[in-house]
Amino acid sequence: MIVKTIPSTWLIEEEHRLDCGPFVKGSMEARKILEHLNCKKDLLVEVTKDGIGGMYHVGQDKIMRASDTEHGMPFLRSADIMRADLSYQLLISRKQVSGNPLFACPEGATLITRSGTIGRMIYAREDYSNVAISQDVLKVVPDTKKIPSGYLYAFLISKYGVPIVTGGTFGSIITHIEAENIADLPIPRISAIEEKVHKQIQESAKLLTKYQAALNQATELYFDSVGLKDITPTEWHSWGSDLGFTAKAGVKSLRALNFNPRYIRLCERIKQAPWKSLGELCVTGTLQRGSRFNRIDAHPDYAYKLVGQKELFWLRPEGRWIAKKFVPDDVLVDEGSILVAARGTLGESELYCRATYIHGKLTENAYSEDILRVIGDENLIERGALFAFIRSESAFRMLRSISVGSKLQDHHYAMLPSLPVPYPSSDVTKRCHDLVITAYEAREEAIELEDQARALVERTIEEGGR
Template sequence: MSRKFQVKAVPSSWLEHNGRRLDCGPYMSGAIEAAELMRQFSVEPLESLTKDIFHAGREGRQYVLDAQHGVPFMGSTDILAFDLTYQPLLSKKQVNRNPQFTIRKGWTLITRSGTTGRMAFARESMDGMACSEHVMRIVPDANKVPEGYIFAYLSSRFGIPLVVSGTYGSIIQSIEPHHVSNLPVPRLGEVESVADRLIQRSGSLLSNSQAKLNEATELYFDSVGLSDINPTEWHSWGSDLGFATPVSSKSLRALNFNPRFERLCSQIKEGQHKLLGELCLEGTLRRGNIFKRIDAAPEHSYQLVGQKQIFWLRPEGRWISKASVREEVLVSDGTILVAAQGTLGEGELFCRAEFITGSTLERAYSEHFLRVIADESQIERGALFAFMRSETAFRMLRSASTGSKLQDFHYAVLPSLPIPYPEQAVRKKCHDLVMEAYEARDEAIRFEDEARSLVERTIEEGAR
């Protein structure tokens, strides 16, 4: 693909207002354009509309495994995630010593280092969680400005360039509170309340979606007389050292026979169950094929999503030419994609699962995912996902891996994993809960987009 050059004509007044700066970066980023547009409105500095702008400060993190002694912790990219059920735990003692770790509903969260300017609205399911020092907290004063409007404006195409720009619009590597304290916020009257209602509704839908997913998983286990394991239980079962077990010709790796894994499998086999291979369509339970990536314009491309981004509410990815790949990069409705390569660290994504339906069907997915496609004559696809997203499935899948540093699945072991098999009525209920959760997710994204578009449109019209 030939290189595209960007060209933009700017009024001479922009040069005068910005110290006659002649390098193109600040003008092309949109920061100066946004600042000029703000001159057409009654504006207030961000700090005058907030109770506080801060981050947690840099200090070593103390993680724990027991939920009684920990608080779910979000890193800088975790604020972008849809499902926050299985976050690592930060020590309660550390959070109590430094309350600035804690997130509250209604705040605007902004990544402040690395890739700066990514944003999320703190919804109810985030309330009380701890968050990295690499995320800046904007705490609106609800008596002066609606919380949702602040997020809608800051995450708009006018707000983002101002957030990530420093003096005279130069791009900076890390954002500090004083970089955004004087950021101009236009007052838009009734539009602020409308945007707030849309953002609040979006946040409520996302929190309800997560609750439905957790309900589906809990129902799935309860119906067969089991409960999902948690990390505390898993690690309390002892180490995997010094055991003897019969081995098969499929594997000679000790991890594939470890006692904790065998204990999980035995518990499932005591009740109604089927093997994973029996529940999936023939030819699945494999990774995708390797393919060449050729960049192209979005109108001629698929957005390619990798392991890291798939768990985000709004996955990002490069645009690859449709003509350069076959349709196997796409997946069918209800496919479960499992991160298929990685390491065995507790916080790593390897073996975490995502459900593909609705708007996510439009994207392409890399070869680094295990494709799990349920045979609908055996089990509803949403029901299988209710199990595959669980901590139990996560631990079982990790025990069915192979490799040295970088792990992959042992594809001879996967089909023999036992899966609890509830009655049909329960499976249908679990499937419906999962589908409702993902439909609500798409609706939440639409509400957020609507709020942002409303703010952008109002600013554009007011500047004419």
């Protein structure tokens, strides 16, 4: 519980608003600091395109799903915009999007989660131009003749911008913000740094676009090199339902899902090319989830940041700080490890069985027990190349087909090692690995550039806006 004493003048300034949000989240303090800056301040509504019309969301609209990319485009909800890899999103009808331009996301806009968890933000990079954004995300589109888009974003994500954004929330059980709640947010105009900050944010966005392109290229190269194509969700569903079939079950499982015809057909297609089993390609003793342990909260100086399944796929994984002294060794993972969401349900939009790669600063985090560790044997395959396959739709469908459980699914660990993996030549796996490393180095550099831009804005404000 937070207890805070505030002056009565703050209540008057907030038009006698009595909910605690603006007063305990730092919103009023941030506004006071900005008021005393020795520089011009513009209201947010004054620097957005078409004024209040430049801050919008799509509103209530029944979503029309699409089954293929010819008729659909990726659809991002509030949690989705935080993901680093935008592949494999659900599709929304292109016809619906063309009929409602508010779904569109202009490059350079600041996207703000506006429902539930408020105030998470992302900069709309080039590859956002072909996605649709849900009603749970507020788009702030700058008038670039009045303010550089990168500078506006860097200020909004700063320790002065975020409290004011979140201070505008309303609602009791499910909180929201609307454009009107942040229209009067003051933007300090600091000409000495605006262009530099903008260029840093723009370069960060370009690097994230490079990250996405390199990952997709690695996966495509991996399949092409053995004469295969990755399956698409449309193709998978076109193979029919999993009803009314017979199979020789054996002794490992009696669950029909583990022998469904689509899974068998996909495995047989992969085995038409050179292949090895997943267990053969992995370090002995891996292909298992993490250990269970007591989580003791601690100060970050004495703790690891524990990342769970949902945050695992975020550009900036968030987590809980747990004491280093009380955790088992396997909460940490080595460079080149592949982590797969290993607990969940079978919904098409769920993260269960999606994968990510650990590189660079990501090795500093701890990872929860609900995450499968897949570590390639470097004597047999480059680890980045193995990830290029594990992140594919084909691997995703095979991993889901060996699920066990009732409501909450897990992998059948007796069947997991036998999954077939295409096995390209060593020169191809090296190229795939290099593409994955290039992608993750671009991602890390992008985060560093964004951090530098935000820090420059904060430091300049602390120095009085000079």
